[in-house]
Amino acid sequence: MNDKIRHILSQITVLEDELRTSLQEQEGRLRYQIEGKRVEFEHVVKDAHVKLKRGLFAWFLTVRPQNYLTAPIIYGMAVPLASIDLFVSFYQLTCFPVYGIARARRADYIVFDHQHLAYLNVIEKFHCLYCSYATGVLAYAREVTARTEQYFCPIKHARKILSAHRRYAYFLDYGEADDFHVRLEEFRKLLAQELECSAAPENDSN
Numbered sequence: 122m123n124d125k126i127r128h129i130l131s132q133i134t135v136l137e138d139e140l141r142t143s144l145q146e147q148e149g150r151l152r153y154q155i156e157g158k159r160v161e162f163e164h165v166v167k168d169a170h171v172k173l174k175r176g177l178f179a180w181f182l183t184v185r186p187q188n189y190l191t192a193p194i195i196y197g198m199a200v201p202l203a204s205i206d207l208f209v210s211f212y213q214l215t216c217f218p219v220y221g222i223a224r225a226r227r228a229d230y231i232v233f234d235h236q237h238l239a240y241l242n243v244i245e246k247f248h249c250l251y252c253s254y255a256t257g258v259l260a261y262a263r264e265v266t267a268r269t270e271q272y273f274c275p276i277k278h279a280r281k282i283l284s285a286h287r288r289y290a291y292f293l294d295y296g297e298a299d300d301f302h303v304r305l306e307e308f309r310k311l312l313a314q315e316l317e318c319s320a321a322p323e324n325d326s327n
Contacts, residue, residue, distance in 0.1 A: 133290075174240050196251070202258050206231075209262045220272050221309070223316040225264045231257030268312065275308045 175183075213224045235241065235249035267286040275292040282289075293304060 174242055175245075177242055177244065180242055180244060198255065199251070202255055205262055206258045209258075209265050213265050213268075217268070221313045221316055222268050222272060223312070223319040225261060225268065227261055230261035230264065271308050272312055275305065 210227065213222075217224050231254060233250055233253055235253060236246045238246070238249075241249065263286055267288045271288050271292070275288075276297075277289065277292045277295050279295040292308075293301070
């Protein structure tokens, strides 16, 4: 990886931090705060949300017919999604300690908080919870796979791929064969450092 690419990647990191800060500021303007696992809005905002909620009868009247037809297919995906969740969790629980890789924290990817939105009726909340679970499981599985790829094969593809995981940009270029095995060990050392960092707070609290 040349200096120009390193510079661009560092700029991306800075921009991502700025974006995260801006999003947090926007959340503050929406006047809610997180208390434990609950999200609490100011009373004025919450009252306005309640008034915007669509009743079940009105909601059923506005649902498109094709949505009813495809609902069994959509919710039928719950079984494979739950299987992915289970097997990915089992895989990293058993294999990552052997490889010296920090486990991805499932709760960082699978987040349920839409049920606190008063402008959603009970069915809309259920839809949101399902979508949150589905996207969360896939993001969680992707991060576990990305860490595995970094351990075994941190090499980019010859062709451009869309929406690569966050570790991909730092992988070796396709065909970059010089000292491959030495550099592979460097990637593994980085994973080991992540493991040490994730374990540090636990050690400090003892």
